[in-house]
Amino acid sequence: MPTRLPAVSFEANALFTYVLHGYYELPPPFEGFPEITALCGGGRLIEYRFFRFHKDLIARGVTMIRDTIAALVFNDNLYAMLRWFEHDCMIQITNPVPAPELMAPFTVTSTTTTPEDSQTVFVAFPEWHPLSSQDIKDYFERTLGLGYCIERITTERSCARQSAKHGVVVFRSREPRDEAMHGEAAVFFRVDGRDMWGQHYRPPY
Numbered sequence: 001m002p003t004r005l006p007a008v009s010f011e012a013n014a015l016f017t018y019v020l021h022g023y024y025e026l027p028p029p030f031e032g033f034p035e036i037t038a039l040c041g042g043g044r045l046i047e048y049r050f051f052r053f054h055k056d057l058i059a060r061g062v063t064m065i066r067d068t069i070a071a072l073v074f075n076d077n078l079y080a081m082l083r084w085f086e087h088d089c090m091i092q093i094t095n096p097v098p099a100p101e102l103m104a105p106f107t108v109t110s111t112t113t114t115p116e117d118s119q120t121v122f123v124a125f126p127e128w129h130p131l132s133s134q135d136i137k138d139y140f141e142r143t144l145g146l147g148y149c150i151e152r153i154t155t156e157r158s159c160a161r162q163s164a165k166h167g168v169v170v171f172r173s174r175e176p177r178d179e180a181m182h183g184e185a186a187v188f189f190r191v192d193g194r195d196m197w198g199q200h201y202r203p204p205y
Contacts, residue, residue, distance in 0.1 A: 008035045015051055050124070053156050053166040057201075072106055119151065119171045120201040121181065129194040130163040131155070139191045140169070140180050149176035169198075 011033035033048070040046045051058060072078070081099040088096035125131050133153040140146050155167035171177040177200060181187050186199040 004035055008039070011036050015048060049156070050122075050166055054122070054168065069106070078102065116151075116170055117201055118174045119177050121169045121171070121177060121198045122201060123167045123169055123196055123198045124165060125167075125191075125194060125196045127163045127165045130158070130165065131167070131191055131194060131196060133167070135191060135194075136167065136169060136196070139189065139196075140176075143191075144180060146176050146180060148172070149180070 015033055015036065037046050078101060081102055085096060085098045085102065123131075123136065133155055136153050136155075137150050141149055149171055151170040151172050153167060153169050156164040158164050171180070181198060181200055185202070186197070189196040189198060
């Protein structure tokens, strides 16, 4: 991972610039952001427009990480204690004991996760065969026979140079979402002869 960190940082900066300013360009030899894609587990949904469309959710996720695990990872006091413990081991002190803070289990005391997070599915479709919110709603409620199960659907706004490619579906509860996803984390759907990929949202905590 240390050898990949500069690439991750470079990609993150370029992606941040795009999300914030609508500008995206990576100079050679970078194409896209393969390191970030790998960290996200890959998949058809992970590309720069996905991050921009879901930027509010991403900002909430980054805030959650900053307020929880980042406080542990970037704790200078803990690193100092760890260095002292490693020093004691190196000079062969008999049975060195780590500081209690190093032995304490990590627990998340608060999060920004909402009940809606467990009802959410990200969807993506080919840009040349976009789907409307009504297409998606009819598919889940009528074609799959799930009934009145959709709380809301939001898709990208089309513009002169690109059609909608990403969307988010919020179900009324977790049960119909899981039923629609056949109990899987990611599913391929065929909606009126057009492709759609779905992946449920998994908050960090």
